[in-house]
Amino acid sequence: MDSFDLLWGGLSAAVTPENLMYAAIGVLLGTFVGVLPGIGPAMAVALLLPVTYGLEATSSFIMFAGIYYGGMYGGSTTSILLNTPGESASVMTALEGNRMAKRGRAAQALATAAVGSFIAGTIGTLLVAFFAPALASVAVDIGAPSYFAIMVLALVMTATVIGASVVRGLVALFVGLTIGLVGLDLNTGQPRLSFGVAQLNDRLDIVVVAVGIFALGEALWVAAHLRRTPLRVIPVGRPWMGRRDLRRSVGPWLRGTAYGFPFGAIPAGGAEIPTFLSYVTEKRLARGKGGEPFGEGAIEGVAGPEAANNASAAGMFVPMLALGIPVTATASVMLAALQGYGITPGPQLMTEQSDLVWTLLASLLIGNLLLLVLNLPLAPMWAKLLRIPRPQLYAGILFFACLGAYATNLDPFDVGLLLAFGLLGLAMRRFGLPVLPLILGVILGPLMETKLREALTISDGDASALVSEPLAVVVYVVIALALLARLLRRRPAAPTHPEETDRRDEELVNR
Amino acid sequence: MVGAARALAAVAAALAVTVSATGCGVTRGDDDRDLAMWIPNSPGGGYDQTGRAAVGVLEGEDITGGSFEVTNILGAGGSVALTRLMGEEGNEHLLMTVGLGVVGSAYSFGLEHGLGDATPVAQLIEDYEGVLVPADSPYETIDDLVDAWKADPGSVVVGGGSSPGGPDHLFPMQLAETVGIDPREVTYVPYDGGGPLTSALLGDKIQVGFSGLGEFEGQIASGDLRVLAVSGDERLRGETVKDVPTLQESGIDLVFTNWRGVLAPPGISEERRDELVALLEEMRASPEWEEQLEKNGWIDRFVTGDDFGDFIDEQDARVASTLEEVGLL
Numbered sequence: 137m138d139s140f141d142l143l144w145g146g147l148s149a150a151v152t153p154e155n156l157m158y159a160a161i162g163v164l165l166g167t168f169v170g171v172l173p174g175i176g177p178a179m180a181v182a183l184l185l186p187v188t189y190g191l192e193a194t195s196s197f198i199m200f201a202g203i204y205y206g207g208m209y210g211g212s213t214t215s216i217l218l219n220t221p222g223e224s225a226s227v228m229t230a231l232e233g234n235r236m237a238k239r240g241r242a243a244q245a246l247a248t249a250a251v252g253s254f255i256a257g258t259i260g261t262l263l264v265a266f267f268a269p270a271l272a273s274v275a276v277d278i279g280a281p282s283y284f285a286i287m288v289l290a291l292v293m294t295a296t297v298i299g300a301s302v303v304r305g306l307v308a309l310f311v312g313l314t315i316g317l318v319g320l321d322l323n324t325g326q327p328r329l330s331f332g333v334a335q336l337n338d339r340l341d342i343v344v345v346a347v348g349i350f351a352l353g354e355a356l357w358v359a360a361h362l363r364r365t366p367l368r369v370i371p372v373g374r375p376w377m378g379r380r381d382l383r384r385s386v387g388p389w390l391r392g393t394a395y396g397f398p399f400g401a402i403p404a405g406g407a408e409i410p411t412f413l414s415y416v417t418e419k420r421l422a423r424g425k426g427g428e429p430f431g432e433g434a435i436e437g438v439a440g441p442e443a444a445n446n447a448s449a450a451g452m453f454v455p456m457l458a459l460g461i462p463v464t465a466t467a468s469v470m471l472a473a474l475q476g477y478g479i480t481p482g483p484q485l486m487t488e489q490s491d492l493v494w495t496l497l498a499s500l501l502i503g504n505l506l507l508l509v510l511n512l513p514l515a516p517m518w519a520k521l522l523r524i525p526r527p528q529l530y531a532g533i534l535f536f537a538c539l540g541a542y543a544t545n546l547d548p549f550d551v552g553l554l555l556a557f558g559l560l561g562l563a564m565r566r567f568g569l570p571v572l573p574l575i576l577g578v579i580l581g582p583l584m585e586t587k588l589r590e591a592l593t594i595s596d597g598d599a600s601a602l603v604s605e606p607l608a609v610v611v612y613v614v615i616a617l618a619l620l621a622r623l624l625r626r627r628p629a630a631p632t633h634p635e636e637t638d639r640r641d642e643e644l645v646n647r
Numbered sequence: 648m649v650g651a652a653r654a655l656a657a658v659a660a661a662l663a664v665t666v667s668a669t670g671c672g673v674t675r676g677d678d679d680r681d682l683a684m685w686i687p688n689s690p691g692g693g694y695d696q697t698g699r700a701a702v703g704v705l706e707g708e709d710i711t712g713g714s715f716e717v718t719n720i721l722g723a724g725g726s727v728a729l730t731r732l733m734g735e736e737g738n739e740h741l742l743m744t745v746g747l748g749v750v751g752s753a754y755s756f757g758l759e760h761g762l763g764d765a766t767p768v769a770q771l772i773e774d775y776e777g778v779l780v781p782a783d784s785p786y787e788t789i790d791d792l793v794d795a796w797k798a799d800p801g802s803v804v805v806g807g808g809s810s811p812g813g814p815d816h817l818f819p820m821q822l823a824e825t826v827g828i829d830p831r832e833v834t835y836v837p838y839d840g841g842g843p844l845t846s847a848l849l850g851d852k853i854q855v856g857f858s859g860l861g862e863f864e865g866q867i868a869s870g871d872l873r874v875l876a877v878s879g880d881e882r883l884r885g886e887t888v889k890d891v892p893t894l895q896e897s898g899i900d901l902v903f904t905n906w907r908g909v910l911a912p913p914g915i916s917e918e919r920r921d922e923l924v925a926l927l928e929e930m931r932a933s934p935e936w937e938e939q940l941e942k943n944g945w946i947d948r949f950v951t952g953d954d955f956g957d958f959i960d961e962q963d964a965r966v967a968s969t970l971e972e973v974g975l976l
Contacts (some may be wrong), residue, residue, distance in 0.1 A: 481864075545727070593835075
């Protein structure tokens with residue numbers, strides 16, 4: 137096969153000691169910035185731009201690719217260990233990952249994230265290598281109506297994560313949707329719920345909301361109970377993944393990849409929706425299979441979203457290399473860098489600069505392998521971090537979270553916002569409101585609104601435009617079938633005992 | 648070995664920037680030659696490119712003689728950064744990159760102040776916008792487009808890479824007004840920058856795109872996108888776009904330019920402003936700046952001090968009238 141030869145050529149070009157070193161530097165730097173909340177890979181690449189002007193195009197791109205993948209991976213480390221997602225894409229990882237960590241299974245969580253990222257990244261990169269042009273032409277046909285349909289699907293699926301009490305789940309979801317409304321109305325330019333505060337004129341950063349609700353809320357909750365509950369030391373588990381962990385992870389890795397890659401490839405796809413879809417799918421599939429259930433540290437809930445996250449990161453290269461279209465901030469910085477070398481990004485890139493493209497793809501594969509090699513042995517070491525006594529650990533988390541919020545914009549207001557969400561998180565724990573639906577509301581609300589309004593603006597308000605794309609129709613049929621199936625399968629509800637309700641509330645509060 | 652040394656230098660520099668980016672707030676020596684540059688949008692965006700290019704030249708040529716720190720202050724189309732600039736009254740070591748988009752944002756977000764309230768230092772560059780259609784579009788010339796648009800304004804969906812009040816939004820509105828279409832009838836879809844706008848055009852989701860052309864060079868060269876007209880008073884020089892007529896050549900009396908420049912906080916001394924102007928003048932005269940203009944396809948339009956202030960006031964009034972026309976004010 138022609139592409140094989142080209143990829144092989146790329147691999148042999150990339151495997152020079154110098155390039156391998158740049159890949160290693162990139163991966164390390166990327167992991168570093170991924171771990172720090174507030175500095176994303178886009179910022180890191182932008183900051184590095186001037187440094188790389190002295191380098192060859194190939195070398196600097198190898199480094200950028202390393203930063204990109206490294207950043208995606210690094211974000212999951214803090215999600216798992218400290219419940220502070222560094223990127224919006226690793227919000228879902230925090231849910232089960234942090235619970236695994238609390239049960240002494242941090243090493244396993246980190247390992248399944250590392251291996252899952254590797255597998256998803258590798259499969260994704262190979263798909264880019266062999267099918268990018270074909271995929272790209274399909275991807276541009278996917279417009280707002282299809283995207284909106286997928287959002288509706290995601291919203292229907294939130295039903296599975298609403299928790300034991302429907303009312304509480306819905307309250308949380310709607311609070312989240314309301315938070316998602318804050319900011320400028322994109323179509324009319326009117327500020328909404330901004331109360332005249334300039335910093336509220338923009339959409340709130342999901343990372344700030346998630347870190348506030350997850351990490352700060354939890355730290356405050358623990359602090360409030362510190363005197364009343366005995367100090368429970370987090371057990372130190374085995375350092376490696378067992379065979380059972382591996383068996384439970386394989387399916388989620390592959391399904392996560394299948395979710396993540398197409399989203400990365402469609403313009404403005406992002407990693408939030410596929411990580412969420414992967415999470416709910418795994419939650420549903422894991423039901424009744426034994427092992428830790430979701431909510432108590434299920435490894436499937438880490439393996440799936442992490443794979444989806446990295447597959448989406450790989451998918452981003454489809455529009456970038458085949459069409460020269462940047463779909464993420466990192467991609468646009470990388471394309472700007474290309475222009476710095478006098479290379480015009482565009483559909484010609486793969487033919488005119490094929491050496492560069494194939495070397496880049498090869499170095500993505502290498503960077504991925506390096507990430508695995510570096511991070512797998514580190515997992516047990518990171519896990520030891522959790523043996524720090526609780527007061528100090530939570531103090532560290534608070535410091536880390538505030539630093540991240542401040543570093544993004546160097547604005548004290550953001551720290552205040554973070555604290556406000558921390559208090560909301562505390563209140564939600566106190567009153568037994570589940571936090572996940574709220575986060576989903578914040579993520580899904582603005583995306584859904586943007587796509588719905590884009591579709592309706594284009595059609596001049598004609599609602600039939602929502603089913604004008606084949607993919608949209610297919611998705612609606614899937615939704616209808618899923619709802620129908622649930623309706624038909626519904627059994628009469630078992631009578632609930634009062635103790636059970638109590639237990640459920642207890643479980644909710646402890647989430 | 649050379650490669651290894653270079654790589655080491657790269658790592659050291661990278662770590663240094665990463666550490667400084669975390670902004671630990673370390674108090675530096677009060678060297679009065681130190682400066683800071685604020686960028687009102689994210690890395691990779693237009694202001695970022697211009698601001699960092701200017702800082703790169705100022706630093707590379709050691710024109711300022713001190714350190715130069717660049718900070719991206721995101722939010723609300725630049726109005727968060729502008730508000731904070733107003734709060735830095737009297738700070739003589741701070742500059743901020745601004746442009747037409749920030750003028751619009753100050754209105755959209757209902758700020759009490761505009762760019763005119765800060766201290767104008769210098770306009771640096773100008774950038775023309777273009778009218779883009781996909782390859783299979785029925786519109787071959789700007790006249791085809793205008794005819795169809797006039798006949799049924801609702802049938803032509805236009806898109807741009809900026810939110811209402813931004814350049815890509817103001818341009819189609821002013822064009823519509825110039826050719827006699829009520830701007831309120833224009834269907835404008837805002838996209839999140841050039842990437843999503845390109846996909847929308849390639850996927851035939853919208854009929855026309857209005858944007859700066861830098862991000863579209865590849866698509867134009869390959870023939871996937873076609874430029875019907877450019878918005879400046881003369882043609883662009885780039886290889887792919889030098890044959891595209893201006894609006895005026897096509898008989899439409901409109902010149903629309905996007906520009907970027909540098910402001911300082913309000914309330915700085917006259918002497919200090921002149922010093923800052925002198926620094927930028929020196930930068931502009933350097934061959935390195937020339938190179939940056941060439942590389943980015945920017946048009947050199949250097950206006951300083953009060954002249955720049957007058958220009959800002961004029962732009963401000965024009966943006967306000969367009970937004971009023973569209974019903975956004």
